[in-house]
Amino acid sequence: MANNEHLFPQEQFQPILERSMALDGLLPADEICLAFKDIKKGDMEIKTCYGDIYKxxxxxxxxxxxxxxxxxxxxxxxxxxxxxxxxxxxxxEIADKYQAAIGYDYDKALEKCRKKKTKNKDGRDSDIGGEALELLLR
Structure with missing residues (x-):
């Protein structure tokens, strides 16, 4: 891992990767259906939930x-x-299309997550994953 550290510096890439994990705590569990037409198979449906679309x-x-x-x-x-x-x-563009369809705003959710992270920095290390789990359990 140390050999590739210069290619993917942890301080630059870790916050991006952890943001999505932290946002998971804000997910409703309602089921939705994605419908599309496959050229060979015809009409297709995928039953999923908002959480999957958020992800x-x-x-x-x-x-x-x-x-x-x-x-x-x-x-x-x-x-x-x-x-x-x-x-x-x-x-x-793909992400924006899906978020518009379900009424989600990645940028607002990210800002909310950042504010919570800043608020929780009271002298101790903030565990983003732990915060997401805590939000999920509430």
Whole structure:
């Protein structure tokens, strides 16, 4: 792991990865149905819950951010940078489409999470995962 530390510095990437985990504590359990048409199979449905869609949104937004950070960390230029930026944009568009459909706002949830984290920093180390579990149990 130490060999790759310069590629993915913990101080830069860990907050992005932990945000989604912290946001999990805000999830309702209502079931929803995703419907789509498959060319070969016809009408298809996936029964899921808001929590799964939240996780998809959070993962896509985090992936988008990681792609952009990687461009800088790896000093990508030209075609490679454009390719990473294109995929980052597409991931964000997908996330935005899903969050709009379920009335979720990633940026607001993230801000709420940041405020809670700041509020809880009263001299002790804040455990983001522990806070998410605590919120889930309430």
């Amino acid at each position: 998809i949104v959070n993962a896509m937004r985090d992936y988008s951010r990681l792609l952009l950070l990687t461009c800088d960390a790896w000093e990508l230029t030209g075609f490679h940078r454009a390719l990473y930026e294109y995929h980052a944009q597409k991931a964000r």
